[in-house]
Amino acid sequence: MEVYFKQHVESQQFELHSMDMLSGFTNISYLYYFANCNKSKQFIKLELVRDSFFKALLDFPLLAGRISIDGKSGRASIVVDKGNLNMPEYAESKSVLSYEQLRNAGFGWNMLPSSLFSAGTVPRANKHGELKMAHVNVLELRDNSGIVLFVSIPHYAVDGVGYCAFMEHWSLLCRCLHEQKPVANNKIPKVFSFDRCTIDASLPENRSALDSLTHSLYADSSYLSQFMSWLSPEKRGTLLSTVSSLEAIEGHVFYLSARSLALLRENICKALANDNNNSSDSYSSNSVRLSDNDMITSLASIVVAQGATADLSPDNSFNSNNGKNRLLLAYQSVKQKIFSRLQNFVTPVDTSDHWTTSIVVDARCRLKQIAETKYTGNAVFVVPILRNLNDVHYQAIDKATASLAMAIRNMVSHIDGSKIAQVVDIVSQTPQSYMNSLANSILNSKKVVVSNQSRFPLYSVDFGFGCPEWISPIPAFYANFVSILPKSAELNGYHIYITTSKGTMQQILANKSWLEYACLVY
DSSP, rough: OOHHHHHHHOOOEEEHHHHHHHTSSSSSEEEEEETTOOOOOTSOOHHHHHHHHHHHHHHHHHGOOOOETTTTTTEEEEEEEEOOOOOOOOOOESSSSSHHHHHHTTTTGSSOGGGGOOSSSOOOOOOOOOOOEEEEEEEEEEGGGGEEEEEEETTTOOHHHHHHHHHHHHHHHHHHHHHTOOOGGGGGOOOOOTHHHHHHHSOHHHHHOHHHHHHHHHHOOHHHHHHHHHHHHHHOOOOOOOOHHOOOOEEEEEEOOOOHHHHHHHHHHHHHOOOSSSOOOOOOOOTTTOOHHHHHHHHHHHHHHHHHHHHHHHTTTHHHHHHHHHHHHHHHHHHHHHHHHHHHHHHHSSSSSSSEEEEEEGGGGGGGHHHHHHOOOOOEEEEEEEEEEEHHHHOHHHEEEEEEEEHHHHHHTTOHHHHHHHHHHHSSSEEEETHHHHHHHHHHOOOOEEOTTTTGGGGGGGSOOOOOSEEEOSSOOOOSEEEEEOOTTTOEEEEEEEEEEHHHHHHHHHHHHHHTTTEEEE
């Protein structure tokens, strides 16, 4: 089928939008665990999975393209050249482990071979200098007991919605092959669009002013942003990956049950009722209902903030008893001071004594045309919210969470098409403007990025042999990142993925207030 794809794919070019470049510095990666529940000898045939992948690739041809930057305009495109394709990395391997062993180990990452994770946090060139638009690795488990599937696609090509569209389409084609239905004659719904003009066509005519912090994040240029935009995507990926490797990142998955969430809501309401000095960005608890996302985002941000500030404290017992940790502490302290000085030099908004919660927002529900066209390109951006660092660190966790949750609800509820249009205008002002937000985020070490992926329909992915029992992120992403993971229909609570520096994670794992709500999965 790979040969079939190469024969039938057409040369074409997909001009990327500045919104694609805004998010292009990360990969979207998941692990899928499929069990052979019935011990069927006909359980997932790897050749069907592989053949259907290349069949799906015909409908997602940009995944076989190369990122190209026009030397004159500076505009980026994904170019699909029939005579010089950039084929996805597709690998298969076998394991001596059984599915039952992985399940008994709680699906922890330490049971898996490191080679399974064929892509990391950042899209970067491989040993041949090629930056792939897709990585797939299929691990067949012992005695045909199941498979583990790793799929990674860079944000350059799609966002989370686009990633899900590809997975659904691929699995649908595989089911057709498994059921021996003539795929060519089947009416396969192709409910996706790659047309990057969709973004601009969806924007309203009017524009609304952004708050000073959001405007500064996207508009303020620096030598760092100019340098990074000058680099090719391949070299930029290598640089970001190398810098990230200097700081040991640790990831864990936690679980918040429905009971814990109800307790959190109750405690937040009590904290709001007892607060007689609500700030101007808060609402009365009777005037608005906080969503699960508001509360979880706030709680996770506060926990990471408390962990990060405690880790840098000279009274930190984890560091004082360990020479290696003391050196790491000194390095982090110097790095933070340098970044704070650089940030204050570049940015008119002083965030040195504040903690920033950056929330990933999807524009689709606020721009009707994007939703109607099933756009698969990037339609996400972040909005930052500031909180005084002393309040975050020293307040009781329920009070700090309540205050931030109300601020999040206030901020998110006021994002509309006119504000999104203003963001798009700023990041599209020049071919290099998209890099400002990444550079400014790098300079701000006192922050966390939170992404809600709980609605991604990945648990409905079925290659013809049942849906995945468990879907996992990769072992580590980048420092101070939180994801509310995709959830199955049967799950009442939420799984929360947190990656931070090792020192910050030690503080989180020892935070009794956090562990009253969340339990460690792995």
